[in-house]
Amino acid sequence: MGYRDELEICFRIICCFFAATHLLDGATVLTGARIIDGTGRRPLENGAVVIEANRIVNIGPADTVGRPPGAEIIDLNGKTIIPGLISAHTHLGLCKGIIGPSPENYTRQNVQQQLQQYERYGVLTVMSLGVNKDVLYAWRDEQREGKLDGADIFTADRGLGVQRGAPPFPLFEDQVYRPASVEEAQADVRESATRHPDMIKIWIDDLFGKAPKMTPEIFSAVIEQAHAIVNEAHKNKLRVAAHIFELSDAKALVKAGIDIIAHSVRDKPVDTEFIDSMKTNRVAYIPTLDLDESQYVYAEQPAWMQEPFFTKAVDPALLERWRSPLYAKEMQANPNTAKNKAAAITGQHNVKVLFDAGVTIAFGTDSGALPTRIQGFAEHRELQLLVQAGLSPTAAIVCATKNSAEAIGATDRGTLESGKQADLVVLNGNPLEDIRNTTRIYMIYHHGKRVSEP
Ligand SMILES: [Zn+2]
Structure with missing residues (x-):
């Protein structure tokens, strides 16, 4: 040549x-x-x-x-x-297949696989709403440099819970704060803020009466402290999302200035006082209907459990467990099953009432918090449950895109414009x-x- x-x-x-x-x-x-x-x-x-x-x-x-x-x-x-779906309530690195929440699961490889699964299911942005290790920020940076694929990470840092209470994961010392006083709570929020989270998370739940609950003094101090901090990424005050179960707690949180109610109110129907305060204070509401359903539905073997869209998202060991007669028996014997079914019905009722009244409904599932909450699949099931609750398909899609984007401060996405x-x-x-x-x-x-x- x-x-x-x-x-x-x-x-x-x-x-x-x-x-x-x-x-x-x-x-x-x-x-x-x-x-x-x-x-x-x-x-x-x-x-x-x-x-x-x-x-x-x-x-x-x-x-x-x-x-x-x-x-x-x-x-x-x-x-x-x-538009790509946006789940404003998920968890990363908590579970791994059939293995429930454990600090050992918070690895780069496991988190990446979860982000990839969300992405394959069209869930292109996820808010990891608490119980995060600090290393998530390094992975978020890698992602912004194009070195880590999958759904885009938003984070609520560790979050603040209660000693011997919610969140009920006792091992996570470096993944959640459990302040014993107002001063400790304020210091925890300030420490979180130094890492530049997208949000702060708190848990207000006595776990069916079995655990102490965060006091109003502490959650009010958290909200006040967070709002005093400018969130540089969003050019706004640092916002706070709350895990709740009961209407009375949700009301007290709205009075204290909460920005997001991150689960359904599901102990009783919402009332006019709550609806009006949600609207006046422009609080967003994330129903997480899939959470309640996932506590019992697999034992009932619905037809969609046969579809590849479901089976491809689920670890084979989990599928085997859910298909076994033993699992159905366990669920039948579990005293919480009836409570969870009642909660699911109340949650669906409440989201329709709040939506009709004009409250902003955002979208999330709590997927990833337990092995039953299937990342990526749960979000599509949530859309179906919103429509079953009485929202139109158009409205359900707005919740899962525009409204979720606004709730987590991701306003560069969420609509096709x-x-x-x-x-x-x-x-x-x-x-x-x-x-x-x-x-x-x-x-x-x-x-x-x-x-x-x-
Ligand atoms: Zn959660």
């Missing part, structure tokens, strides 16, 4: 390299699909979305949206596009006709790049 031939080959390699990088950075046009943009507007039929790098740069009717020269055109005729992060899920069916169609995933784009499906 002569010198010229070698030069020619070099030249061609360089050309190929530039052509390839051009393609990588070039625009993508998704065209011909029905677009549900997450704002609650009517769907756009035969729409187009133009993606450049990790942003949506144009969206509208397919015949009016311009196609940038050299763009990759993807025909999605017959498909439906929704020009300038937003290009996080979207392409479906084979129309979820407005049947919300179960969110499980029929065709393609997923996260940060403008195609990622794999379940």
Whole structure:
């Protein structure tokens, strides 16, 4: 081979390299699909979305949206596009397959696999709402540098619970604060804030009367201290989300200035006093309906437990356990089963009443907190439970996208609009006709790049 031939080959390699990088950075046009943009507007039929790098740069009717020269055109005729789902109440690194919450599970590999599973299921942003080790911030930084894939991490740091009480994980000394006084609680919030969390988490629950509950003095001090701190990432006060079960606690928290109620009120129906205070104080409400259902439903063997969308998300050992007659017997004998079923019914009733009254409903599942709360799958089941509760499919999708984004301060995403992060899920069916169609995933784009499906 002569010198010229070698030069020619070099030249061609360089050309190929530039052509390839051009393609990588070039625009993508998704065209011909029905677009549900997450704002609650009517769907756009035969729409187009133009993606450049990790942003949506144009969206509208397919015949009016311009196609940038050299763009990759993807025909999605017959498909439906929704925004990537945002789960504002999840947990990372607590469980591993059939193994329940343990500090040993908080490893980079386990957390990455969980983030990847969320992403495969179209849940592209997750708020890890407490019980986090400090190393999560390093992984969040890696993610922002493009070195760790999967759903985008938002974090509520460790959170504040109660000694010998909630959260009921006794081993997690470096994953949760358990302040004994107002002063300790204030110091814990200030220490958390130095790590720049997206939120602060507190637990107010006596665990069916079996444990001490955080006192109003302490939770009021936490909220006041957090609100006195400017959250640099969000250019706003540091917000506080509360785990609750009972209406009386939820009311006291709203009075104390809480920003987010992170579970359903499910001991009794909500009343006018609570509804009015939620609206006046603009508190967001995350129902986590899947949490209650997951405490008993697998023993009932619903048809969806046979579907690959479910089985692919679940550890085989867990599937085997849930399918065994022994598990059904255990559930029947468990005194909490009846309480959990009653809680599920009350939770569904309350979310409909609050939604109808105009309270902001955000979206989360508590997936990852126990092996029964299946990351990625739980979010689709939650959409179905919201619709079963009486919300329209459009409204349920708004909760899981726009409202969740606002609740966790991720307002650069959550709707399909020009300038937003290009996080979207392409479906084979129309979820407005049947919300179960969110499980029929065709393609997923996260940060403008195609990622794999379940
Ligand atoms: Zn939780």
